[in-house]
Amino acid sequence: KAGVTQTPRYLIKTRGQQVTLSCSPISGHRSVSWYQQTPGQGLQFLFEYFSETQRNKGNFPGRFSGRQFSNSRSEMNVSTLELGDSALYLCASSWGLAGARSYNEQFFGPGTRLTVL
Amino acid sequence: AQSVTQLDSHVSVSEGTPVLLRCNYSSSYSPSLFWYVQHPNKGLQLLLKYTSAATLVKGINGFEAEFKKSETSFHLTKPSAHMSDAAEYFCVVNTNAGKSTFGDGTTLTVKP
Numbered sequence: 001k002a003g004v005t006q007t008p009r010y011l012i013k014t015r016g017q018q019v020t021l022s023c024s025p026i027s028g029h030r031s032v033s034w035y036q037q038t039p040g041q042g043l044q045f046l047f048e049y050f051s052e053t054q055r056n057k058g059n060f061p062g063r064f065s066g067r068q069f070s071n072s073r074s075e076m077n078v079s080t081l082e083l084g085d086s087a088l089y090l091c092a093s094s095w096g097l098a099g100a101r102s103y104n105e106q107f108f109g110p111g112t113r114l115t116v117l
Numbered sequence: 118a119q120s121v122t123q124l125d126s127h128v129s130v131s132e133g134t135p136v137l138l139r140c141n142y143s144s145s146y147s148p149s150l151f152w153y154v155q156h157p158n159k160g161l162q163l164l165l166k167y168t169s170a171a172t173l174v175k176g177i178n179g180f181e182a183e184f185k186k187s188e189t190s191f192h193l194t195k196p197s198a199h200m201s202d203a204a205e206y207f208c209v210v211n212t213n214a215g216k217s218t219f220g221d222g223t224t225l226t227v228k229p
Contacts, residue, residue: 004160033217043207043219056216090160105151106217108160 002027004093004109012115018079021112025072025093031055032074033106034066037088046089049074050097078114086116119144121210123220131228136195138223140208143189150191151209152182155222161207167191178202203227 005024013019025032033056034046045058049068066076072093078085092106124139142148149168153161165176172184182193191208208220 035219042221045216045219048216092161104211105163105166106161108153108162110158110160 004091004107006089006091006109006112008112009110010113010115012117013081014117015081015083017081018077019081019114020075020077021089021091021114023074023076023091023093023109025074025091026107029093029095029107030072031094031097031104032068032072033092033094034074034076035090035092036060037090037111038086043090046076048097055097081116083116086114088113119148119210119216119218121208121218121220123206123208123223125223126221127224127226129226129228130198132200133197136193136198136202136225138193138206138208138225140191140193140220141189142191142208142210144210149211150182150184151211152176152180152191152193153207153209154204155207156204164193164206198225198227200227200229 007022031050033048035043036046037043046060047054047066048056052068063079068074088111090111091109094104094106096104120143122141130136151166152164154164155161164180165174165182167174167184175181180195182191184191205222205224207222210218
């Protein structure tokens, strides 16, 4: 079974631009979560989508948005990029809601490294 | 509210010696707990998870963790460290709140 794939793997943008990152979950998984990882802030939860609906959201500004398609693939968008948005963006998929007490483990993709100049 | 604290940001051991990575959690409900490992420039990989079936959980690559409710801890151990164990380790707690909370991570260095 193929793992979680993320595209692109590396991205360089300039301040003020917008960016779209893509995540394809493991086949059969309905939940996709996004995380931002930086050396200073660690791993921070952005949002989770399940069956095309946003189920949970972290403490990020409205410039960060996402969506999920009927085939469970997900995209996240960051508008008006700032230097502080430079980070590794990780996508994770799970069979059910990631935070539920059904002990769903999350399967992570390799991440997209975004650099904002 | 739930939270998780990894007590050490960095741990350094010599190859062949035991590894102990400490994690304490706070949860209003009976939690589910996970340990993930992240090697440089890679995504996270599940090491093990606590599902309430047994307090001592065995994972991949010789790692295990013990759930201690009285101490609200879920420490990760390995009897003998290998060079390939050098990585960052994350403790994660899920509860009825519906969110996964990650610890700040512990960087494990293994010296030859």
